[in-house]
Amino acid sequence: MTPYDKKRNDNNDSHTWQQIQQQFDETQPTEQQPLRAMLKNFADDLENHPYVQKKTTRPQTASVQWPVFLCRFTFGAGSIAAIVLITVFVFLGNPTPSWAQISEQFARSEFLSASIYFKEDGLSVPRHIELWMGRGGRVRVRVENQLIFGEKGEVVAAFDLKTKKQVEADGMAAAILKMLGVEETFSMNTILKGITGGKIVDKTPILNPNAAISADWVVYDMDSGDDGNPQWFRIWALKKSKLPVRIRMWDPRDAEMVDMVLDYSKPQPDIFFDPKAFAAALSTIWTDQLNLAYLHLKDPGGKTYAPGVKDDNALMSLVTATIDGEPFSLSDYADKNVVLLFWDSSEQGFIFQWLKEISEKYKNDNLKIVTVAMHKNAESARQQIKDYDLPFTVLHEPGKGFDNSLARATGFKRGTELRLITDGKAHRINSHQHEMIDLVCRGLNAENSSRLNKLIKFNETTKDRMVELCGEPHEKRTENDTELWIYKFISADKLYRHSVSIRFNKDEKYTGFSSSGSLINPSHISIEISEKVWQEKVVTTIGKKNMPDANSDYHIEIWLKSDKGSPIIGGGHPRTEIAADTTYHRQVSPGVYQPTIALMNHNNTYSVVKEFALSDGISVGDNESVSIRFETAEPVIERSEYLPKPKDNTRLALDRLLEKPDYKQMLKEAYANRDKYDDPKYLPWQLHLKEVAKRYENRPLPETMELFEKGTDESYQFIMRPMNLSGHKGYSMRAIEGDLKTGYACQTLGAGRLLWTADVPSVKMNHDLVYRDETDPKMHYRFLLEQMGYRLETKTVERRVFVAKYDGRELPDSESVSAPNPGGWGYNTVRELLDMMTISLDRQTLEVSGDGPLFIDETGLPSVWETLEELKENAICMEMPSVDSIEDFEKIRSWYEKNFGITFTEETRPIEMFVVRKK
Numbered sequence: 001m002t003p004y005d006k007k008r009n010d011n012n013d014s015h016t017w018q019q020i021q022q023q024f025d026e027t028q029p030t031e032q033q034p035l036r037a038m039l040k041n042f043a044d045d046l047e048n049h050p051y052v053q054k055k056t057t058r059p060q061t062a063s064v065q066w067p068v069f070l071c072r073f074t075f076g077a078g079s080i081a082a083i084v085l086i087t088v089f090v091f092l093g094n095p096t097p098s099w100a101q102i103s104e105q106f107a108r109s110e111f112l113s114a115s116i117y118f119k120e121d122g123l124s125v126p127r128h129i130e131l132w133m134g135r136g137g138r139v140r141v142r143v144e145n146q147l148i149f150g151e152k153g154e155v156v157a158a159f160d161l162k163t164k165k166q167v168e169a170d171g172m173a174a175a176i177l178k179m180l181g182v183e184e185t186f187s188m189n190t191i192l193k194g195i196t197g198g199k200i201v202d203k204t205p206i207l208n209p210n211a212a213i214s215a216d217w218v219v220y221d222m223d224s225g226d227d228g229n230p231q232w233f234r235i236w237a238l239k240k241s242k243l244p245v246r247i248r249m250w251d252p253r254d255a256e257m258v259d260m261v262l263d264y265s266k267p268q269p270d271i272f273f274d275p276k277a278f279a280a281a282l283s284t285i286w287t288d289q290l291n292l293a294y295l296h297l298k299d300p301g302g303k304t305y306a307p308g309v310k311d312d313n314a315l316m317s318l319v320t321a322t323i324d325g326e327p328f329s330l331s332d333y334a335d336k337n338v339v340l341l342f343w344d345s346s347e348q349g350f351i352f353q354w355l356k357e358i359s360e361k362y363k364n365d366n367l368k369i370v371t372v373a374m375h376k377n378a379e380s381a382r383q384q385i386k387d388y389d390l391p392f393t394v395l396h397e398p399g400k401g402f403d404n405s406l407a408r409a410t411g412f413k414r415g416t417e418l419r420l421i422t423d424g425k426a427h428r429i430n431s432h433q434h435e436m437i438d439l440v441c442r443g444l445n446a447e448n449s450s451r452l453n454k455l456i457k458f459n460e461t462t463k464d465r466m467v468e469l470c471g472e473p474h475e476k477r478t479e480n481d482t483e484l485w486i487y488k489f490i491s492a493d494k495l496y497r498h499s500v501s502i503r504f505n506k507d508e509k510y511t512g513f514s515s516s517g518s519l520i521n522p523s524h525i526s527i528e529i530s531e532k533v534w535q536e537k538v539v540t541t542i543g544k545k546n547m548p549d550a551n552s553d554y555h556i557e558i559w560l561k562s563d564k565g566s567p568i569i570g571g572g573h574p575r576t577e578i579a580a581d582t583t584y585h586r587q588v589s590p591g592v593y594q595p596t597i598a599l600m601n602h603n604n605t606y607s608v609v610k611e612f613a614l615s616d617g618i619s620v621g622d623n624e625s626v627s628i629r630f631e632t633a634e635p636v637i638e639r640s641e642y643l644p645k646p647k648d649n650t651r652l653a654l655d656r657l658l659e660k661p662d663y664k665q666m667l668k669e670a671y672a673n674r675d676k677y678d679d680p681k682y683l684p685w686q687l688h689l690k691e692v693a694k695r696y697e698n699r700p701l702p703e704t705m706e707l708f709e710k711g712t713d714e715s716y717q718f719i720m721r722p723m724n725l726s727g728h729k730g731y732s733m734r735a736i737e738g739d740l741k742t743g744y745a746c747q748t749l750g751a752g753r754l755l756w757t758a759d760v761p762s763v764k765m766n767h768d769l770v771y772r773d774e775t776d777p778k779m780h781y782r783f784l785l786e787q788m789g790y791r792l793e794t795k796t797v798e799r800r801v802f803v804a805k806y807d808g809r810e811l812p813d814s815e816s817v818s819a820p821n822p823g824g825w826g827y828n829t830v831r832e833l834l835d836m837m838t839i840s841l842d843r844q845t846l847e848v849s850g851d852g853p854l855f856i857d858e859t860g861l862p863s864v865w866e867t868l869e870e871l872k873e874n875a876i877c878m879e880m881p882s883v884d885s886i887e888d889f890e891k892i893r894s895w896y897e898k899n900f901g902i903t904f905t906e907e908t909r910p911i912e913m914f915v916v917r918k919k
Contacts, residue, residue, distance in 0.1 A: 096218055097242045099205050102235075103188045105242035110135060111267040112186070114260050118172070122255025129173065132297075133186070138273040139177055142293050143170040149275035150177040157275040157687055161289035164282045165678040166686065188244065191260075192222075192233065205235055216240065231256075265300045272296040276691075279683030280714070304403055310411035316424045318405050323378055323385070323396040330370075330406075330421065337367050337440045338421040339429075341392075342404075342412045344374040345384065351416060351431050352388045358437065359392070365441035369393075376401040427454050444470035446489035446498040449515050461510035466502060473502070481506045495519060495589045519587050524625040524642045526585035527558060527569055527595055529614070533630040534580035541612050542599050548577075553603035558584055560593040561613075569595075587644065592617040595628060595635075677721040685716040685735075692733055692768055693726040701731055705771035705780065707787045710735065713766070725770065736767040740788060741916075749778050749914045751838040752854050756916040763788050789919050799854055799911040802889075804834060806859035807901035814875040817899055820892055823882030827875035830902070831863030840883045853886070854911065859902060876900055 137152035158169035205220030435448035473485035558570035570584035741762035
C-alpha cells in the first residue's frame with residue numbers, strides 16, 4: 001500500500017473520496033468529467049484553430065493525444081479542495097461548451113439579427129447599426145436614414161429613407177458587408193472579422209471563467225495578438241443553446257468600442273431581403289421613413305415593427321372582438337361600405353356626433369359604422385361609450401391599445417383616424433368629408449368627382465365596377481382602341497360645372513381619367529405683394545429663420561379664405577415658391593374673400609404651421625375682376641368687368657408654363673439633369689438592370705443583341721432610365737412589353753413606313769433586349785420580329801410627301817425661338833420636328849397602316865447626335881408646334897420659312913414600305 005493509499009484509508013471521509021476517485025476511474029459521460037471536458041474543449045479548439053488547419057497537410061484520423069504533463073497529473077493534498085469545488089460546480093451547473101461547439105451551432109442558424117453600437121472613443125456618441133442576415137449570404141443593414149441590401153459581401157442597393165432615393169451606401173455599412181464575405185452559411189470567424197475590420201486573423205477565443213457571473217453563461221476572450229494594438233474581444237454565449245448572444249471589442253487606450261447584441265428567430269420571408277420589392281414599395285406605399293426601415297420585418301412573437309403599413313388582405317380576414325367579448329370580423333360586412341373609426345381617451349365627442357349624422361343620412365345606402373376603442377383598459381372605453389351614447393359597434397382588444405390588429409392592418413398609428421372600407425379595401429378619409437362616402441353609397445357627383453382616383457386602380461377596375469361606383473355615363477365615345485365614358489354634373493350650389501372622363505382599353509379595363517371643373521358665372525381675383533410688404537409683414541411674421549428654402553420641409557401658400565372654404569391662389573405645391581412682385585390669380589365665385597398667408601409643413605403630414613391675414617375681407621361681385629396690390633399694409637384695389645374666355649384645360653396648362661419667365665431655363669436644367677434618375681419610380685428598373693448584368697459575369701455578351709423573357713410580371717415601360725448595362729461598357733438594355741404591333745412599330749423603321757396588315761396577328765411581349773450601343777435602333781425592331789417568328793418584305797408605293805428644303809441662312813439661337821401653339825418643349829432637330837408631324841398628321845400611323853402623308857428631310861441640316869452638347873448644337877428650336885391636322889400645318893409653314901428658311905414642296909413619290917409577314 002502506498003503512503004497515498006494509507007492516507008486515504010485513514011481519512012474518516014473515505015467514502016466521499018471513493019466517490020471522487022470513482023469519477024476518475026470509471027468511464028462517465030463528458031459532462032460528468034470536468035477535467036476531461038475541459039481538456040476536450042481545449043483539444044477541439046486547437047484542432048479548429050486556423051493556424052492548425054493551415055498547417056495540416058492530410059486529414060487527422062488518430063484521436064487527439066493528451067499533453068504528457070496532464071497524463072502524469074497526481075493530486076496532492078492542496079489540490080483536493082479545488083477538485084471538490086470543480087466537481088460540485090459541474091454537477092450543479094450546465095456543461096461548458098467549447099468554442100468549436102459554439103461555432104458549429106452558430107453555423108446551423110437560419111437567421112439572425114444584430115444591434116451594433118460603435119464609439120470612436122469613450123466620450124463620443126454611439127452610432128447604431130441594425131443588421132439582419134439570412135441564408136444564401138443575404139444581408140440587410142440600417143444605418144441612420146439608410147437601408148442597405150447586400151448579398152455575398154456586396155452592396156446590391158442602398159436607399160435613403162427620408163428622400164426615398166437610391167444613394168451610395170454608408171461607408172461603415174459597406175465595409176461590414178464586405179467583411180462578412182461571400183459565405184452562404186453563418187460563420188463566427190467571419191462575424192468577428194466583420195465587426196473588427198479584419199483585425200482578427202488566425203485567432204481562437206479562450207475560455208474566461210472569471211468573466212461569467214451566471215452558471216447559464218460562458219464567456220470567451222480574444223486578444224488582437226499585436227503588441228502595438230492592445231484591443232481585446234469578448235464573446236458571451238448561452239451554455240444550453242451554445243449560441244453567442246453578445247460580442248464586444250474594446251480598446252483600452254481610448255475606449256473605442258464595438259458592441260454587438262445578437263438575436264435568433266425564424267427566417268424572414270424572401271421579400272424582406274429583396275431590394276426590388278422595397279424599391280417598388282417606395283413609390284406605391286404611403287408611409288413614413290420609420291415604417292420603411294422595418295418594412296416586411298416579421299416578429300415571430302407577434303409583435304409589431306411597422307404599424308403604418310396597410311394590409312387589406314389581413315384587414316378583411318382577421319377576427320377581433322367587440323368590447324363585450326363577442327367575436328367580430330369585417331368579412332361579415334364584405335358586401336357593405338364601412339366607416340371605421342379609431343378613437344382613444346382623448347376624443348372629445350365631435351367625431352361621434354358627425355358619425356351619427358352620417359349614419360342617419362346614409363341609413364338606406366348600405367353603410368355600416370364600426371368604431372375601434374384603442375384604450376388598453378376596457379372600463380375607460382365603456383365610460384366614454386356611456387357618456388356619448390354611442391349606438392355603434394365598438395371593438396376592443398384588451399391590453400393592446402395602439403397595437404390593435406385592425407390598427408396594424410389599416411396603417412393606423414395614433415390619435416383619431418377614419419377609414420372608408422369598400423370592396424375589402426381601406427381608404428383614409430377625414431372627418432366631415434362626405435365626398436368619398438357619397439361616391440361609394442350614391443355614385444359619382446360634382447362634389448365627390450375629385451375623389452374618384454382614391455377608389456379605382458389601373459388595369460383592375462372594369463366597366464361593371466365603374467357602373468357600380470358611378471352609374472351609367474352621360475356620354476360614350478370611342479377613339480382608336482380607347483373608349484371614353486363622360487360624366488357631366490352641375491354643383492349643388494349651381495356655381496360649378498364638372499366633367500369627368502373615364503378611359504377604358506379594348507379589354508374593358510380602366511386606364512385613367514381626367515376631370516375638369518369651371519365656374520358657370522365666374523369672377524376673378526389677382527394678388528401681388530410688393531417686396532416692401534413681403535419683408536415687413538410676411539418675413540417678419542413667419543420669422544426669417546423659418547422662411548422656407550428649396551430643401552426645406554416648409555412652403556408658403558396664399559389663400560382666399562371665405563365662408564365657402566379657402567381656395568389657393570398662390571403656391572399649393574412644395575416646389576412652387578411664392579415670391580414678391582409676382583402676380584397670382586384665379587377665377588372665383590362672387591363673395592367676400594380674405595387674402596391669407598399660410599406656412600405649410602409637407603414633410604410627413606400636410607399641415608398648417610402658421611397662418612395670418614394680409615387684409616380684411618374683400619368683396620367680389622358678379623362677373624367682376626378684382627386686382628389687389630399690397631404696396632403698403634393697406635392694399636390698392638382696382639375693379640373691372642371680367643369677360644372670361646372659354647376654358648381649354650390642355651391649352652391652359654401650356655399657357656401656364658409659357659407664363660413662367662424662366663420656363664426655358666427650367667427645360668435646360670431638366671436636360672442637364674436628364675441622366676439623374678433618382679426618383680423612386682426608377683429604382684425597380686435599376687435593380688432589374690443589375691440583375692441582368694450579373695448574368696453576363698460568367699457568360700459572353702452577345703455580338704450584337706440578345707432577347708430573353710423577363711421572368712417577372714413587373715412592368716418597366718415608362719421607367720427605363722438609365723439603360724446602360726452595369727459593369728459592361730458599350731452595352732445597354734431595354735424592356736420590351738405589350739403589343740409588338742402597336743407598341744414598337746411607330747418610328748423604328750422610319751415614321752410612317754411600316755405596314756402591318758390586319759390579317760397578321762400580333763404577339764404580347766414581356767422580354768429584355770440586351771444590345772450593343774452602336775447597333776442601329778432599326779436593327780432592334782428587325783431582330784424582335786425575327787425572334788418572334790415574323791419576317792419583313794419591302795414594297796414600293798406612291799405616297800404623298802412634303803419635301804423640306806433649307807435656303808442656307810444663318811439659324812437663330814434655338815433657345816430664342818418661340819413656336820405657335822406649342823405642344824412640346826426641348827431641344828428639337830429638324831428630323832424630330834418632321835417625324836412628329838408625320839405621326840401627328842396621320843393618326844392611322846399608330847395603327848401601322850402606313851398611308852398618311854410623309855415629311856421628307858432634304859434640308860441637309862444635322863439630325864444625328866450622341867451627346868447633350870451635340871443635341872444642343874444640332875437643335876433648331878426648343879418649342880415644338882402642335883400639328884393635329886393638315887390645316888394646322890398650312891398655318892405654320894410660314895413659321896418654318898421665317899425662322900429657319902425651310903420651305904415645303906408637296907409631291908407624290910415612290911416610297912419603300914416595310915410589310916410584316918408571319919413566317
